[in-house]
Amino acid sequence: MTPQPRTLLDKVWDAHVMATRPDGQALLAIDRHLLHEGSFHAFGMLDHAGRPIRRPDLTFAVADHYVPSRDRQGPIPDPEIANMVSTLARNAGRHGIRHFGLDDRAQGIVHVLAPEQGLTLPGLTIVCGDSHTSTHGAFGALGFGIGATEVAHVLATQALWQRRPKTLRVGIDGVLDPHVTAKDVILAIIAVIGAGGAVGHVLEYAGSAIRGLSMEGRLTICNMSIEAGARAGMIAPDDTTFAFLEGRPYAPAGAMFDEAVAAWRQLPSDAGARFDREVTLDASAIAPTVTWGTSPETALPVTERVPDPGAESDPTKAGQMRAMLDYMGLTPGMPLESVAIDRVFIGSCTNSRIEDLRAAAGVLRGQKALVPGLVVPGSGPVRRQAESEGLDQVFREAGLEWGEPGCSMCVGINGDLVPAGERCASTTNRNFPGRQGPNARTHLMSPAMAAAAAVTGRLTDIRRLGSR
Amino acid sequence: MQPFTTLQAVAVPLAVANIDTDQILPARFLKKPRSAGYGNFLFHDERRRSEAVPLDEPAYAGAGILVTDRNFGCGSSREGAVYALVDGGIRCVIAPSFGDIFASNAAKNGLLTVTLPEEAVAALRTRLAAEPGAAVTVDLPAQTVTDPDGAAVPFEIDPFKKRCLVEGLDDVALTLEHADAIAAYEARAAAETPWRVPATVG
Numbered sequence: 001m002t003p004q005p006r007t008l009l010d011k012v013w014d015a016h017v018m019a020t021r022p023d024g025q026a027l028l029a030i031d032r033h034l035l036h037e038g039s040f041h042a043f044g045m046l047d048h049a050g051r052p053i054r055r056p057d058l059t060f061a062v063a064d065h066y067v068p069s070r071d072r073q074g075p076i077p078d079p080e081i082a083n084m085v086s087t088l089a090r091n092a093g094r095h096g097i098r099h100f101g102l103d104d105r106a107q108g109i110v111h112v113l114a115p116e117q118g119l120t121l122p123g124l125t126i127v128c129g130d131s132h133t134s135t136h137g138a139f140g141a142l143g144f145g146i147g148a149t150e151v152a153h154v155l156a157t158q159a160l161w162q163r164r165p166k167t168l169r170v171g172i173d174g175v176l177d178p179h180v181t182a183k184d185v186i187l188a189i190i191a192v193i194g195a196g197g198a199v200g201h202v203l204e205y206a207g208s209a210i211r212g213l214s215m216e217g218r219l220t221i222c223n224m225s226i227e228a229g230a231r232a233g234m235i236a237p238d239d240t241t242f243a244f245l246e247g248r249p250y251a252p253a254g255a256m257f258d259e260a261v262a263a264w265r266q267l268p269s270d271a272g273a274r275f276d277r278e279v280t281l282d283a284s285a286i287a288p289t290v291t292w293g294t295s296p297e298t299a300l301p302v303t304e305r306v307p308d309p310g311a312e313s314d315p316t317k318a319g320q321m322r323a324m325l326d327y328m329g330l331t332p333g334m335p336l337e338s339v340a341i342d343r344v345f346i347g348s349c350t351n352s353r354i355e356d357l358r359a360a361a362g363v364l365r366g367q368k369a370l371v372p373g374l375v376v377p378g379s380g381p382v383r384r385q386a387e388s389e390g391l392d393q394v395f396r397e398a399g400l401e402w403g404e405p406g407c408s409m410c411v412g413i414n415g416d417l418v419p420a421g422e423r424c425a426s427t428t429n430r431n432f433p434g435r436q437g438p439n440a441r442t443h444l445m446s447p448a449m450a451a452a453a454a455v456t457g458r459l460t461d462i463r464r465l466g467s468r
Numbered sequence: 469m470q471p472f473t474t475l476q477a478v479a480v481p482l483a484v485a486n487i488d489t490d491q492i493l494p495a496r497f498l499k500k501p502r503s504a505g506y507g508n509f510l511f512h513d514e515r516r517r518s519e520a521v522p523l524d525e526p527a528y529a530g531a532g533i534l535v536t537d538r539n540f541g542c543g544s545s546r547e548g549a550v551y552a553l554v555d556g557g558i559r560c561v562i563a564p565s566f567g568d569i570f571a572s573n574a575a576k577n578g579l580l581t582v583t584l585p586e587e588a589v590a591a592l593r594t595r596l597a598a599e600p601g602a603a604v605t606v607d608l609p610a611q612t613v614t615d616p617d618g619a620a621v622p623f624e625i626d627p628f629k630k631r632c633l634v635e636g637l638d639d640v641a642l643t644l645e646h647a648d649a650i651a652a653y654e655a656r657a658a659a660e661t662p663w664r665v666p667a668t669v670g
Contacts, residue, residue: 015661018653019646023628027646029653031664041502041547051640054650057666066499084499119666131545131569147547147573149639157643159650163626195486196539196565229539231568252663260663295486316537316590320485323520411544413495432490432543434513 005270007167008234009202012142012267016125018159025161032119033154034110034128035061035097037084042129042151043091053095055158060119061092061099062110066414069376069403072102081414106249108379108405111135111349115219116381118248122237122264127154132349132429133232134225138218139245140237140267142202145226165231166276168193168201169269172209174283179462181359182217183351183427183446185209185281186224187289187299192279195297198230201276204269205235209283215244216355223350224429227296236268288462290336291444293324294433300336302449302461308332327433328441329423336459339443342422344373344400344454345436346447348410351427352378356447357386360427361394363451363465369399370457373450374416376403400454412437425453470578471636472608475559477532479604481593484520487536488543489570493552495544506548510556527601535562535592535604540581541570550577560606562613564589575629576639582606582613582623608634 019027053059066084068076076082092099100107106117111132114120122140127133129151136143154160170189203225218235225233242261245251252260287301309321309332325332346360357377375395377383383405386392392402409416410428417437418424424442427450431442443459452460497509514521522528540563541549550573559579564586571581595615596602602616608630612620657664
């Protein structure tokens with residue numbers, strides 16, 4: 001009997017099922033459990049129930065959400081924020097969990113750090129109490145975000161009950177314009193699928209344009225799967241993946257690495273594997289992209305105009321568009337390139353890797369930013385690499401601040417907020433109302449596009465400005 | 469967890485799609501201990517800013533149900549968004565679709581998410597907007613939503629999720645019944661795929 005062709009998701013899923021319930025839910029083994037400061041609820045639940053942690057050796061704690069971007073010499077001034085950082089250290093310490101704290105040279109955003117340290121590997125199941133855990137799918141892992149009760153469940157059992165998700169293959173063939181990046185690609189995908197279009201699905205990104213991306217670009221793509229409603233996004237591992245992983249601290253080494261690569265080569269979806277849905281995009285048709293509204297699905301080529309709710313036939317949708325335009329302070333029909341910005345932010349688990357910083361610096365080299373801005377590298381290693389290449393000097397000379405690694409102004413809970421009413425060109429993942437601060441206005445875009453906006457003070461087509 | 473059976477409560481129509489968990493619980497409240505009670509943080513900024521979130525209108529005092537639009541609870545995995553709803557008195561949200569992580573978090577905290585077709589939800593919102601303060605009845609064992617005029621609509625729900633909600637079950641205790649399967653699997657995985665275990669770092 002010929003075996004049924006299987007998808008990448010099928011292969012990872014099947015290898016992790018430990019038990020199946022009559023209702024079809026599977027008890028999945030979890031290979032990596034990543035924690036950040038928000039895990040305090042889950043530790044509280046475990047303490048309350050008096051339960052031990054089953055596999056501290058598979059659990060890794062990273063301080064990223066509340067860590068300061070500036071001045072790490074003294075104590076954190078806000079006692080509530082300081083408490084979040086110290087509570088994680090304490091919970092990790094008492095349970096014997098490896099903790100990447102403020103004083104650790106590897107510290108960074110959990111979704112930047114784990115791949116960098118070789119914790120993220122093809123074929124693994126990876127969970128974290130953070131929706132952007134979808135990032136790790138860039139390696140052909142099944143990574144997804146979970147809530148606090150599920151975090152407590154994984155701490156206690158190293159397992160999760162899950163129903164096998166549906167699959168949606170996103171095929172992107174062709175060649176990207178040199179100024180079009182992974183960020184533009186994923187924004188274009190979300191615009192097609194919709195913010196809730198992939199609910200209940202795992203996305204598999206495939207096609208020549210995806211194969212041509214670096215690991216940094218693939219991480220950016222998978223990172224924003226959740227903004228299309230997909231709990232996870234995956235890309236088949238290949239030689240680009242294996243080359244990235246070799247020699248990483250927690251990755252297998254020597255003969256074990258070769259054995260792993262042999263296993264990883266079996267992971268890509270088989271020819272003829274069936275997906276529940278399929279969407280295709282033409283890579284050459286994707287333009288530098290920005291969002292205009294308060295949902296990532298409101299992504300448009302930067303050459304377009306702000307849409308007109310009057311042209312929308314559904315009155316509910318038209319009302320929702322008006323509410324978004326009102327929040328964003330935009331007028332229907334105005335060219336996106338005429339929108340003036342107050343600030344830029346370059347960072348976040350979406351776009352804070354070395355390639356992102358190189359792209360932004362490429363635009364800013366020898367230029368002055370017309371607006372204030374903050375550049376926050378994704379990790380200590382990224383920060384040191386950028387400094388060795390002189391990128392920090394480029395940013396500083398342009399008038400931007402150069403920060404210490406963490407989530408920073410993407411979510412603002414370390415105190416890095418966009419002031420109310422201000423408009424920020426941001427390389428982050430969410431333009432939700434209040435996301436970067438109460439009444440802050442966010443336009444999502446690539447690092448090069450954010451840098452271009454800094455130079456002109458407006459949303460700007462990077463192709464017009466060019467890299468210098 | 470508080471068991472959920474039948475709920476008759478004032479229902480608030482929210483004609484907004486893609487309501488994300490940042491709107492339900494702004495991130496600056498995430499560091500609050502659960503014991504502080506999250507009810508005061510529910511839609512903290514949106515209810516002050518947007519007419520589309522009329523939670524403070526007197527007619528909606530004591531509301532227990534939200535009737536909203538597609539993709540409710542998208543975005544961040546923060547379970548605090550569910551705590552804010554539950555602590556704020558909301559025991560059921562009715563929508564055409566939900567963010568996956570939100571729906572999972574909701575079920576674990578006694579918050580029922582009811583998925584109905586887009587037209588049915590829109591009709592219910594219109595009916596509620598015409599009579600602010602009208603009550604809706606949600607019967608989980610019977611799997612029906614009954615509008616203020618007594619018209620009932622059936623809904624589908626995962627049988628296990630239903631059982632957990634109705635009985636208020638603790639997931640971890642149920643999973644630990646499979647401890648032998650977990651141990652056997654771990655032993656096999658360690659032998660067959662040793663590369664899955666993180667390398668030892670000095």
